Amino acid sequence: MTSADPATRAALTDVGGSQTDGLGDMDPEEFRAAAHAAVDLMADYLAGLERFPVFPSVEPGSIRARLPSEPPEEPAPAGVLLADYQRLVEPNATHWQHPGFLAYFATTASGPGILGEMLTAAIGQNPMIWRTSPVGTELEQVVVDWLRQGVGLPPVFDGLITDTASTSSLIALAGARETAGFSVAGEGLAGREDVPQLRVYLSSEAHSSIDKACMTLGLGRSSLVHLPVDDDFAMRPDALERAITEDRSEGRRPIAVVATIGTTSSTSVDPVAAIADIAGREGVWLHVDAAYAGPVALIPERRAPFAGWERADSIVLNPHKWLFTPLDASLLLTRRMEALRDAFSLTRPYLQAPDGSEPPRDYSDFTPQLGRRFRALKLWFLIRWFGLAGLRRRIEEHVRLAHEFASWVDADPDFERLAPVPFSTVCFRYRPVRLGAAGGDGDRAMEARLDDLNARLIEAVNRTGDVFLSHTRLRGSYTLRVAIGNIRTEERHVARAWEILRREAARLDA
């Protein structure tokens, strides 16, 4: 199991012969043997995850230094590759699959998802157009619609699977840009007197992928209007309304507003219904970023934060976040597929079937990329292996664990919670009672001291290797995050994280 196990290494290096003068691929029977050996590595890894520190003990450049700087001329057998994988890759990975990984938002790969990826690699589909993968195309139509139904959105939403939320949001904003009436896909934005400055509204807590999308699309960071948030880190609709009015009065053109359900720092929830009212009134595209929190909508009783999202023009929700899907899989739902087609399709309407029959779906008509992975298979497997009931049960459990953790923070006078917990992420900091309360000019000094204390605390906690947390800043304060959503995280891991936090905090004080 570990890299030090010489028996395993010897067994692995027996796998696969030489192919010094061969043509063609690895022989299928050699592949079979090597792939069975790989499966054992994979299952051993998943069974023994807790033997690894979540974040490896490694410095930048140290892995590269252990690898040959020149490419090999001659072949190496599969067993050597697998042994090197175990020796060099496993110990130097950040273990996203580890149940103690509570950083960022989890991306964990469930068993059925991994099975899907294995078969996807072997069958080698490219569902860019129907003809290049009928099953890849139609299975995508099926799982997109299953997920739409699962989260309770109406049939007017169609969609597709992309690689990441960055791409999904870029596609959505390209749709918004295209519907603004300037034929941007055709005529571009440069050197045109008829195109004013275009504006995209989002809260100060929205994800940087929206910024990236605007940079890529030629809108620029200057098109972004980062609106202030309320005490719960939610976008203030009055600020949105004022910003739109001001922009219009100065000749700028509002094209989209991005509402987030589950922001990256605090998982705050923008008031989507109120924002949808404004977007509807103003004729502005509403994109909802629910990349992290979207799967919660599988649970009908927990749909309150989603109220109004059914009025969005587009919604992103990432199966590779809280739906246990191996990277990559992002779901983009939209009621305006034709706008995406206008933004990205190179085919002309006159190519449609003359008899008016529904032409087959060609997914690359809606994406910046032509080539596409067959991502529907792993989703088909995953939804069926868990069942919607099984997915709901796991998400519900993660929400429960987060609230339990929050209750421990709330009950401890030396810790302070810094944001509400609408989903499965707790934002907090260490604030020992012994430091007393600050006030007046003391506040700034106290804040600096707490920032330093918490930065040292997270470093000490992560150094244990048992858990891995990430941090953010809320209202300027250094904030620790415990984000639950890893499929392997159980109550004992959350309890262990809390125990380590308290222990390391006490050590800092000593």
Added chain:
Amino acid sequence: MTSADPATRAALTDVGGSQTDGLGDMDPEEFRAAAHAAVDLMADYLAGLERFPVFPSVEPGSIRARLPSEPPEEPAPAGVLLADYQRLVEPNATHWQHPGFLAYFATTASGPGILGEMLTAAIGQNPMIWRTSPVGTELEQVVVDWLRQGVGLPPVFDGLITDTASTSSLIALAGARETAGFSVAGEGLAGREDVPQLRVYLSSEAHSSIDKACMTLGLGRSSLVHLPVDDDFAMRPDALERAITEDRSEGRRPIAVVATIGTTSSTSVDPVAAIADIAGREGVWLHVDAAYAGPVALIPERRAPFAGWERADSIVLNPHKWLFTPLDASLLLTRRMEALRDAFSLTRPYLQAPDGSEPPRDYSDFTPQLGRRFRALKLWFLIRWFGLAGLRRRIEEHVRLAHEFASWVDADPDFERLAPVPFSTVCFRYRPVRLGAAGGDGDRAMEARLDDLNARLIEAVNRTGDVFLSHTRLRGSYTLRVAIGNIRTEERHVARAWEILRREAARLDA
């Protein structure tokens, strides 16, 4: 092996128990059993590829109709999923892995590449920044540099692995857009009086991904200048020079030229050295699209078509085309990483290490996406399992097979070759002697007749299921293509394709 085999189905459905009230993931031992069963499906599939028709017998919508329209509430065991995979997915796939797949450009997955994808799915890395995957980041640095050395480019080229050539070229053109001096990532293109129309030059034979990139980037299709080609379908440098001069004189701003080594239709080669001269003189970014043909540069004796590409600002080369890598993997090499960072990074220079030490590489600084798959592992496996010598041998063999096929076409008076064969793709058509030569007004009627004849021929050939060809148009004529690059294609498959073409052509005549 086939879907009709009840013994296999029964064995599969025994895999995996119920998990009706479970939390967490599939048990690792259940995963192990299911994954071993999946490996047998995969190995059986690869061993038995030729039992399938390359293109399945299926109509649009027919697969979807066989699947439940509503998502399942309750779980299904892994064995049922695997059996359904065999029953519904395998028979309805376009078999890119089939040795008779000679359409488009091949994307085939070699054994070592599939092993890499399997382990990638299980270890679940996201090398968006160094910290989220030290090994994913540093292994990417290693394989990027191995490939750079392999194709004989100087160390000034750095780079990264992206999902597709579409994304690689988009990134390159974003770099070009950014270096034009208008701070587009920051200020955008809209509503600016200081930004003229921007221009991107490419030949009429260049790939549509460049058009898509310009649409996405806000340059629009109108920014594209499709230049005429010579008799060998190569860009005419004189036309490039004239177009740039004309654009400048009319106040438009040239920002990039895209030269293609191996165009999509005919695999023609633009004169890169002459284009590099012009690009250098004009201060225009040179992007080289070698997505298909790039791997040929692994063979030093075959580098003539690549002369001058070492002067490019950026180069794309797809391992998931002619380097036997499972989709997705596109290599973007550039001598201007800092331009890509300017286009996509949200971090500021002042975040760099104060001691001037090299900060760790954060690959998402250079990409429109934040999240990234761990694509380096499969490339590491693949380069090592084949060795550069093994990769060269296979590519050389594909070139040999293509030239052999071309010689058969040339020797047959009823067939006509329509383009040179610089790499591994042959463009030709059926032109039976009995139709005689046309001339004057007869040309148009003859061309229409030949178009119809060849459209019927490819349909008949593909209907056999033994081979799968695609078509294009060259100088307006319907053109058949035999594109070799599938790792499993042997001489007998190419011979079989020729035999079927002649047989079906004779039947059309009958």
